[in-house]
Amino acid sequence: MVGDELAYATIRELGARFRRRELSPVELVRAQLARIEALDPALSAFVTLTADQALADARAAEAALRRGDPGPLTGVPVAYKDLYATRGVRTTAGSALLADWVPDHDATCVARLARAGVVMLGKLITHEFAFGIQFPGHRFRPARNPWNAAHIPGGSSSGSGAALAAGLVAGSLGSDTGGSIRGPAAFCGVVGLKPTYGRASRAGVVTLSWTLDHTGPMARTVEDVALLLGALAGHDPADPASSRAPVADYTAGLGQPVRGLRIGVPRDYFHDGLDPEVARAFEEALAALRGLGALVEDVEIPHIWDAWAFMAIMLAEAFAYHERDLRERPGLYGEVLREKMLAGALVSASEYVQAQRLRARLAGAMAAVLRRVDVLATPTTPKPAPTFATVHDPDFPFARSNMAPFNMSGLPALALPCGFSASGLPLSLQLAGRPFDETTVLRVGHAYEQATAWHRRRPPLTPLTGAIP
Amino acid sequence: MTLDEVRARMRAAGVEIPEERLELVRRLLTDALGPVRALDARAARALEPAVTFDAAPPRDADGG
Numbered sequence: 041m042v043g044d045e046l047a048y049a050t051i052r053e054l055g056a057r058f059r060r061r062e063l064s065p066v067e068l069v070r071a072q073l074a075r076i077e078a079l080d081p082a083l084s085a086f087v088t089l090t091a092d093q094a095l096a097d098a099r100a101a102e103a104a105l106r107r108g109d110p111g112p113l114t115g116v117p118v119a120y121k122d123l124y125a126t127r128g129v130r131t132t133a134g135s136a137l138l139a140d141w142v143p144d145h146d147a148t149c150v151a152r153l154a155r156a157g158v159v160m161l162g163k164l165i166t167h168e169f170a171f172g173i174q175f176p177g178h179r180f181r182p183a184r185n186p187w188n189a190a191h192i193p194g195g196s197s198s199g200s201g202a203a204l205a206a207g208l209v210a211g212s213l214g215s216d217t218g219g220s221i222r223g224p225a226a227f228c229g230v231v232g233l234k235p236t237y238g239r240a241s242r243a244g245v246v247t248l249s250w251t252l253d254h255t256g257p258m259a260r261t262v263e264d265v266a267l268l269l270g271a272l273a274g275h276d277p278a279d280p281a282s283s284r285a286p287v288a289d290y291t292a293g294l295g296q297p298v299r300g301l302r303i304g305v306p307r308d309y310f311h312d313g314l315d316p317e318v319a320r321a322f323e324e325a326l327a328a329l330r331g332l333g334a335l336v337e338d339v340e341i342p343h344i345w346d347a348w349a350f351m352a353i354m355l356a357e358a359f360a361y362h363e364r365d366l367r368e369r370p371g372l373y374g375e376v377l378r379e380k381m382l383a384g385a386l387v388s389a390s391e392y393v394q395a396q397r398l399r400a401r402l403a404g405a406m407a408a409v410l411r412r413v414d415v416l417a418t419p420t421t422p423k424p425a426p427t428f429a430t431v432h433d434p435d436f437p438f439a440r441s442n443m444a445p446f447n448m449s450g451l452p453a454l455a456l457p458c459g460f461s462a463s464g465l466p467l468s469l470q471l472a473g474r475p476f477d478e479t480t481v482l483r484v485g486h487a488y489e490q491a492t493a494w495h496r497r498r499p500p501l502t503p504l505t506g507a508i509p
Numbered sequence: 510m511t512l513d514e515v516r517a518r519m520r521a522a523g524v525e526i527p528e529e530r531l532e533l534v535r536r537l538l539t540d541a542l543g544p545v546r547a548l549d550a551r552a553a554r555a556l557e558p559a560v561t562f563d564a565a566p567p568r569d570a571d572g573g
């Protein structure tokens with residue numbers, strides 16, 4: 041099994057080792073596959089392992105490196121949330137409905153990373169259709185949190201977060217409708233970026249909610265996320281929401297100081313019901329940013345509580361997408377998820393339109409605040425990861441989300457580690473910025489990351505105890 | 510929202526939700542529709558849902 045040092049190497053470090061001929065992509069892939077074989081039976085991060093394809097990809101990367109390929113992602117082992125279509129590889133969306141679907145095409149993001157030379161290790165489990173937690177008896181086992189197997193890894197990009205935290209992959213892709221990249225990043229102690237709406241293509245990714253869905257990268261450092269975004273970003277005519285806004289060099293600004301940047305802290309809504317340990321870690325993160333010279337100030341976002349209308353939009357759009365199958369094959373939907381999706385049928389046309397109007401008003405208010413400050417900072421989640429036992433209570437409420445306002449507004453938002461609870465669970469800082477200004481968000485995140493050591497902690501992977509849910 | 514209103518909406522939409530899940534759906538819709546119900550539809554600025562959504566800030570007086 042690959043040692044921790046290699047398993048937790050960053051994308052940047054792997055590239056440097058490849059070019060110094062200290063490591064070959066084929067060696068690395070063989071080692072990663074052995075690590076997955078050893079650890080994943082208890083973690084359940086992978087739903088499909090593509091070992092043969094991975095070795096073929098690695099050989100191609102090796103040849104490219106011999107030819108002097110300068111790409112930063114060449115030979116880097118990644119895996120995709122199983123919501124992304126992969127040609128010739130089944131794509132389940134974590135559902136019994138699509139359990140045997142083998143697409144004849146790649147999602148645009150998958151194709152772009154393939155062109156960048158990555159090695160695909162396989163597909164990572166997702167909450168069912170990116171929404172429903174897998175209850176006991178579900179077709180697919182849920183991923184477990186490497187930091188504590190009794191706790192959820194977050195969702196819906198659950199396998200992506202778990203695989204990164206366990207050192208099974210160097211990078212992954214998630215999708216984010218109300219926090220599904222940032223939530224697992226927060227609960228698993230890794231980094232996740234929801235780019236601006238329209239920045240990364242959704243073409244070939246199973247829909248949950250058209251106007252809220254985003255795709256984006258996950259990795260273990262801010263720099264790695266920036267490297268992945270560089271390969272993903274850009275216009276895609278296959279996604280009607282895809283933007284033609286120019287693509288920046290997302291790593292170019294990472295070393296720049298944050299002195300003088302204005303960081304706004306909206307406390308109303310985002311600090312409601314905050315766990316004391318999360319509050320303490322967040323205040324310490326702000327102090328660290330002040331120490332770097334950033335100007336931190338409280339701000340008010342008018343209409344922020346209208347973010348609750350997020351759920352009305354998502355439910356209605358999810359029902360619109362799933363209506364036929366919900367009516368004709370309801371038994372193929374998981375428990376509780378089915379009823380939540382059916383709730384979308386109960387949102388009236390008028391209510392959906394009004395929710396979109398509220399959304400536009402909120403997006404305008406957030407944009408106005410971001411004309412006064414460069415970045416917003418909030419806790420990513422109000423609490424650390426809950427246990428499986430907690431979320432398996434059908435009456436467990438769908439928690440208010442600190443992340444959903446940024447799906448409503450389309451603004452770029454980054455989650456990165458900012459501490460640990462007394463029980464050893466990761467805590468996370470969320471940084472959000474202006475439309476298409478991922479560069480500043482990443483710059484602040486990188487500066488904070490370099491000033492702290494939270495991202496270097498590794499989970500106690502063995503033994504993974506507790507009943508497998 | 511009351512459970513009776515949930516049941517009435519189910520009939521109108523032609524969907525069936527098991528009785529033991531109705532409270533979950535009621536709470537979900539109560540939270541989701543709270544801001545919608547609080548909105549003064551005439552006071553809020555008119556908006557037509559766009560064909561394509563642009564996350565850029567609105568172009569307004571300060572030239573943004």
